[in-house]
Amino acid sequence: MILRAEKLSKRYFRRTGQANHFYAVREVCLELHPGEVTVLMGRSGSGKTTLLHMLSGLLRPDEGSVWLGDAELYRLDDGVLSRLRNARIGVVPQGRSAIDSLTVWENILLPGLLYNGNERRLEAERWMDALGIAALRDARPAELSGGELRRMAIARALTQNPEVLLADEPTGDLDDENTIRALSALRDAAHGEGKAVLLVSHEEEARRYADRIYRMDGGKLTAL
């Protein structure tokens, strides 16, 4: 076990019947294991993104805790947590996540440069090849399509070489061929390199790459 969530909850304010808040995520317990692909399915609005953000140290939960090994993420100070995220947690967020002033190549190298100046050029080239974006190396994010940007974000997270990789609907705007490429790359990272991968997806295709499957429904998590 690497990443573990204990009774994780997040409330948001919204008038619903008698209460004036609701749980986007309610008392979720989850473990991600090295070398495994965990797939998280569920309808839109069921709380998948909220959970993923809390797991990645980007969104403070209202209750519960997240552990990476024996470090409790939300008890670390911001400097330590940021460094840890940089070294050990890779995230592919929903939506655009490019730094516009950098080329594709620079975007992919950026996480490695933030602290120790370790460029990881070989990994970058390898994952760009695997995802079919080697030719876009010197392009600017503004010139890319949504699918190309998505693959850039996946390559960036993989190049970061983290222990935990969290991907939020990474195949949402990919065609069939690229969906297979992306999912294969993520599976290779888990099975080949022992990373713990969480894949949020509502596509049936994702099931075929899963070692474990969970379903999210109204903020609650159930194993399938």
Place this chain on the structure above:
Amino acid sequence: MKASQLPIKNLMRRPGRTAAMILLSALLALSVFGGSVVVRSLQSGLNSLEARLGADIIVLPAEAESKVSFKNLLLQGTAGAYYMDASALDRVREVEGVEIAAPQTFLASLKADCCSIKVQVIGVDPESDYVVKPWIEQSYARELGDMDLVVGCLVTADVGEIMRVYDQRCHVVARLARTGTGLDTAVYCTMDTMKALLAAAEAKGVSHKITSDGRERISAIYVKVRDGYDVDAVNSKLNGHVRKATAVRTRSMITGVSDSLAGISRTIALLVGVVWVMALAILLVAFAMMIHERRREFAVLRLLGTSRRGLSRLILSETALCSLLGGLAGIAAAAAVVFPFTTLIESRLGLPYLTPHAGAVLALAAGTLAATLVIGALAGGWAAYRLSRTDPGTTLREGA
């Protein structure tokens, strides 16, 4: 690539936005630097006037009062053609409490065949003069001889040149340092030279004021009051004792000048303050908008492992670069406006105006730059602080 290049890359990627921020900072620096240079120049103009004017009281012909305002008399140095009998000098010296009484005689040359240029000529008495002499000594160490002239710094005559005044050939022997007053356009000679020039002017029938009774004429007497005597008391004694003459305290003239100086300084300070507050407000809003527009980009940087502190550093680097460039540009622009147009500003304000020396100007520039940087840091810091209050996870959801 290095992560430290990110601020510059960000700035270059958005030239329009960057230019706008630089421009705002430049505006700030321009107003502050330009304003403070003008205020300082006015102050050192007044200082130079006070320092040069060691006299406590000036005695003038009674008619002078109607001809020139005393303020102008002081600022333009000396003006006009008015004369009193030289016996007035003896009367002044009789008054108790008068330590030194130094006479001066004025004569304006003409723009005509007989004269090289139109200029105010001032005759000083080498024996008693203490008003102009120390100042002349700075540029001319020797005694002024017959028909020698010392010219103010704005007079268009070179040292070594012959200058004709009412067909008299005079030698320009020295040029004075700048004072920032009308004295810069005057020409100085001894009383003996002045006598010859007055006679020549009289012979030409130029000055009807100069009666040909052969008696000596003077235009003003600069009085220094002996220590321990009350200047006001001496002043009123002079007014009673010297007929057809008016004694005026120089302090009262200076006070008038420093009052209007204070008024102008206050106006400039107010304008600078208004520009400052406006630029600060605009900078704050602009930075806040810029940060808001880029909040997703910043959240991504957080996601990749940038700490809050690292992000603040990035934002502050960007704003510091903009303020630095803008500050330098604004100072340069102000310098380009203020320094070449010194004479114009001087005549517009009608006050003594003397650009402070290079060291003081540099200090003002450094202070302006520092202030611009502080404003940039405040605006950037505030924006960064606001940004750090939201979890990146929340920002990443928005408009994803």
